[in-house]
Amino acid sequence: MRPTAHFSSVRRSTLASAALLALAALLPAASAWAQAAWPSKPITVVVPYPPGGANDMLGRLIGQKMGEALHTQVIVDNKPGAAALIGANAVAKAAPDGYTVLVGGLATHAASPNLIKADYNPLADFEAIGLIGQAPIVVTANNDSPYKSLKDLVDADKKSPGSVMYGSSGNGSPLHLAGEIFTEMSGTKMTHVPYKGGNAHTLDLIGGRLHVIFDTTTAAMGTIRGGKIRAIAIGLPQRSPDLPNVPTFAESGYPQWQFSAWYGMFAPARTPKDVVAKLSGALQTALKHPEVIEKLRGVGVTTASGDAAELAKLVPVEHARIAQLIKSANIKAD
16 A cells, blocks of 8 residues: 555544544533423413313413423413313323423312223323412302301201202312212202303303302302302311401311312423423422412412422322212212
8 A cells, every 4th residue: 555545544544533532522512402402492381171261371371481481482272171181181192392281180180080081091191290279169159049158058958958059060070079078078968960161050150040169269269259159168277368258168167178179280201300390490480470379369279389299299199089089979970
């Protein structure tokens, strides 16, 4: 081989080796940059309820503040239907990349999957991002009805079993479960009237076609404040500062009452831990925002910490508790 050719070959080999070494040195930095780049596109928050309601407001408010914390756009996607199962299933089956999350809770992770065959496993198909908050049950009655206390309800139904009708947004809904707990606790035979979601049960209460609803403050606070219905009891340890004239269940003779709606944020299972941590951090930041605290308090929601571990601990406990309630009360799907 000619010396010049040999030199060129060695030079090419040396340059190639140097290039490979340089590339190898850059790989960790490139990998770190790729991880730090999340989020690089909008995040979709799935709300498994129709637009315009309190759950929708909660999702949009939290999503907006999380987007500000993460410096990205957040899009709310309403996917109602099948007692909140449709929206939850969409997130369970989404890519586990942190760009699709769910505002779920008692319905999506405890009530509906125990009552209707779900296409997802509420205990295995999600990563907990954080607990958003809890809302107590408030018993509401028609303004013109004779029912001004829980005692009035119990006395009327015991005098004529089944005569008091309580409405809900559907069999197995949190409203139905709350009513079943109370009928069992009070020894009454009140008649459950299920509706197909929406606000038809509230409209019938306002119109006098229903006697009472065991509602969440999230849904009922607006109509209570608007004077359209009467609140007669609330499921809190102490009276609500927003409803100071409404007695608690304990004050009404039922200190053992324990039931509330809760809301949390979830990502699909197998979402990277660092992405879940960023989402959880953004949620915690959002929940400390004065506007969020004020607006959620306005619908009776007490904000939680947004901690992922708190939500992860709550879900299996609530799933088992609601399963037992549905079984003992023999609750069936519509």
